[in-house]
Amino acid sequence: MSNAFQVKDLRFKYKSSKEDTIKGVSFDVMEGEIFGLLGPSGAGKSTTQKILIKLLEDYSGEISYFGKDLKSIGKSFYEEVGVGFEMPVHFSKMTAMENMKFFSGFYKQTANVQELMEQVGLWEHRNVKVGDYSKGMKVRLNFVRAMLNNPKVLFLDEVTNGLDPKNARILKDIISDYRNRGGTVFLTTHLMNDVEQLCDRIAFCVNGKLYEISTPRDLKLKYGKREVKIEYKEEGATLDRIFPLEGIGLNEEFQNILRTKEIETIHSGETSMEDIFIKVTGGVL
Amino acid sequence: MRNLKKLVLGELHRLINYKILPISLVTAIIWIIIFLFLSEEEARNIAPLLIFVDVSMMSIILIGASHHFEKQEGTIKSMMMMPVSMGDILLAKVLSSMVLGLESAIVTSAALYFIHGVTFNYMVLLIFIIIAGVAHAAIAFILALNSKDFTSSLGLLMAYILPFQLPSMLFTFGIIEKEYEWLLMFSPSHAASSLITFAVSSDYDALKVLIGCLYLVFLSIVLFRYFVYSKFKSNAVRG
Ligand SMILES: Nc1ncnc2c1ncn2[C@@H]1O[C@H](COP(=O)(O)OP(=O)(O)O)[C@@H](O)[C@H]1O
Ligand SMILES: [Mg+2]
Numbered sequence: 001m002s003n004a005f006q007v008k009d010l011r012f013k014y015k016s017s018k019e020d021t022i023k024g025v026s027f028d029v030m031e032g033e034i035f036g037l038l039g040p041s042g043a044g045k046s047t048t049q050k051i052l053i054k055l056l057e058d059y060s061g062e063i064s065y066f067g068k069d070l071k072s073i074g075k076s077f078y079e080e081v082g083v084g085f086e087m088p089v090h091f092s093k094m095t096a097m098e099n100m101k102f103f104s105g106f107y108k109q110t111a112n113v114q115e116l117m118e119q120v121g122l123w124e125h126r127n128v129k130v131g132d133y134s135k136g137m138k139v140r141l142n143f144v145r146a147m148l149n150n151p152k153v154l155f156l157d158e159v160t161n162g163l164d165p166k167n168a169r170i171l172k173d174i175i176s177d178y179r180n181r182g183g184t185v186f187l188t189t190h191l192m193n194d195v196e197q198l199c200d201r202i203a204f205c206v207n208g209k210l211y212e213i214s215t216p217r218d219l220k221l222k223y224g225k226r227e228v229k230i231e232y233k234e235e236g237a238t239l240d241r242i243f244p245l246e247g248i249g250l251n252e253e254f255q256n257i258l259r260t261k262e263i264e265t266i267h268s269g270e271t272s273m274e275d276i277f278i279k280v281t282g283g284v285l
Numbered sequence: 286m287r288n289l290k291k292l293v294l295g296e297l298h299r300l301i302n303y304k305i306l307p308i309s310l311v312t313a314i315i316w317i318i319i320f321l322f323l324s325e326e327e328a329r330n331i332a333p334l335l336i337f338v339d340v341s342m343m344s345i346i347l348i349g350a351s352h353h354f355e356k357q358e359g360t361i362k363s364m365m366m367m368p369v370s371m372g373d374i375l376l377a378k379v380l381s382s383m384v385l386g387l388e389s390a391i392v393t394s395a396a397l398y399f400i401h402g403v404t405f406n407y408m409v410l411l412i413f414i415i416i417a418g419v420a421h422a423a424i425a426f427i428l429a430l431n432s433k434d435f436t437s438s439l440g441l442l443m444a445y446i447l448p449f450q451l452p453s454m455l456f457t458f459g460i461i462e463k464e465y466e467w468l469l470m471f472s473p474s475h476a477a478s479s480l481i482t483f484a485v486s487s488d489y490d491a492l493k494v495l496i497g498c499l500y501l502v503f504l505s506i507v508l509f510r511y512f513v514y515s516k517f518k519s520n521a522v523r524g
Contacts, residue, residue: 015519055365055522078368089363091355093302102295106288106367145363 002066004153004184005029005052010061012051021047023208024061029153030201031066034175034185038195038277039205040285045188046086048205049157052186053083079108082151086158088138089145092131096122096141099130100148107149116144119174121167135162143171147178154178156187160194172198190285192273206283216273223276227269230254232261242269288369292377300381305347309339309385313392317400325401332393333482334457340386340414340481341421341450341474345442348382348425353435361521371518375426375509382425383418390414397485410484413498417477420501423508424473430516450474476500 005028012022022044029035037045050056052063054070054077063070065077090099096117104110117123120140125133130141139162146154156175160168175198179185188205189195195202196216204211212219226245231238243254245268257263277285300306316335320328355361364374390410397403428445432438453475455461461469469475476497483489 050522053366055362055518057518075368075370078366081366083366085359085362087359089359091299091360092358094299102298103363103367105291106369108368 003028004031006064008062012059025210033200036199036202037188037205043205044208080152082146082154084146084156090130095127097126104148111150153184206281211281224271225269229267231264289373296381313389317396320396333485336390337478337481339389343385344382345425349429349438352429379422386414405487413480413484416501419505420473426513
């Protein structure tokens with residue numbers, strides 16, 4: 001696997017702000033993975049994405065895209081990447097289909113718009129003006145827009161924000177499929193669900209810095225409470241006990257409960273990603 | 286080139302879609318009706334003013350309104366995610382903004398011809414409209430890029446009109462003396478309006494035409510190169 005992006009000591013300051021918004025971050029996005037930036041609002045996630053898609057240019061540090069300096073790559077970059085923005089990006093007085101036709105006309109290679117629109121449930125609303133779309137429909141249309149050119153790398157800024165659970169699920173399934181077919185995804189989110197259900201690797205982002213770039217599983221192993229909670233019946237009441245996972249096989253008390261009581265549930269102590277986030281960054285999501 | 290054509294067609298499609306083109310066509314037709322009641326001389330005098338207003342003021346308002354509208358819609362960002370150069374995106378906007386000027390030039394010329402039998406060199410008028418249109422598009426972008434919404438860009442437009450267009454109108458009505466006209470030539474709007482007047486009246490002052498053309502071309506290059514191009518991208522990224 002090669003690196004889609006390699007970012008070293010990236011710093012960025014908006015002209016109007018006093019201090020750096022991105023304060024020296026380094027990370028790689030590997031080809032074929034879903035890489036997620038997780039962090040609270042204002043952390044600098046969208047700014048980082050805007051730098052990677054060449055919308056913001058006056059950054060310091062190094063960014064390479066498939067081995068080439070990002071700054072040296074011309075407009076052909078946009079043949080290869082698809083970008084989903086957080087806010088709507090469509091001509092509101094034109095229909096969804098007119099919008100998609102307009103944008104797709106500029107790419108050498110285009111996806112099957114009908115198929116995409118059907119997948120996200122917008123096909124029957126294709127001739128409705130985007131201005132009359134609900135917020136969730138606009139979010140889904142943004143996603144279709146991002147996929148229009150069959151991108152090699154997909155950027156998604158808060159892709160499920162404002163979607164109901166069903167539609168969020170549909171988008172996540174499409175994104176996973178896309179990755180399974182070899183696509184690379186860079187996404188930003190403040191939602192734990194997105195990270196746990198989608199990302200192969202994540203980085204915690206707070207106040208322009210990154211903490212702990214890792215897989216969700218490794219984070220849970222590293223920071224999760226290693227314990228087992230057991231619920232059982234005793235004299236008509238439900239009781240619970242917590243045991244350390246370490247040496248559980250030799251734990252007499254635990255074994256005893258298993259042997260003698262009516263067990264209702266057993267859970268390994270999963271620490272939520274949220275708890276881990278707070279533990280690692282000291283910040284709140 | 287192919288992309289530029291698609292971009293321009295997209296802009297024109299939107300002008301129709303947003304009813305801007307149809308409305309301006311109706312206004313132009315109202316002018317024709319007025320021409321029916323004017324003498325040939327009066328019509329000849331008023332025609333350049335009509336064309337000038339569409340080339341300058343209307344295109345400034347059009348570019349300002351569509352810039353703020355599109356920025357709010359986020360479509361400029363989306364267009365920047367296409368394999369198209371920013372120069373092409375800007376050029377398409379400039380070209381399509383000239384449609385209003387061209388449209389009123391065509392309607393006005395046709396009215397002059399069919400109602401009063403007046404003809405002049407249409408090619409010269411076309412060239413002057415392009416030169417004046419590009420310069421005013423540059424001014425329009427500067428006003429739009431330096432205002433936070435359409436309302437405040439109208440404020441800036443007023444601030445532009447007072448020193449740059451008002452004296453030119455006073456001059457047209459004879460309130461400002463002829464000997465001060467060279468001063469007025471510093472106003473891109475006056476330069477534009479005198480070029481258009483020359484074309485329609487077929488009465489050329491070669492030196493003024495030369496200075497007017499050179500000045501507007503020079504101004505367009507400087508404004509686009511140093512004030513519009515650099516700011517356009519960072520402006521679109523915001524929000
Ligand atoms: N165009 C801009 N000019 C100045 N500051 C900005 C601009 N855009 C964002 N910021 C600031 O940069 C910080 C990070 O913003 P952003 O990247 O949008 O965060 P996130 O996407 O993580 O919510 C915030 O403090 C925000 O106010
Ligand atoms: Mg954001």
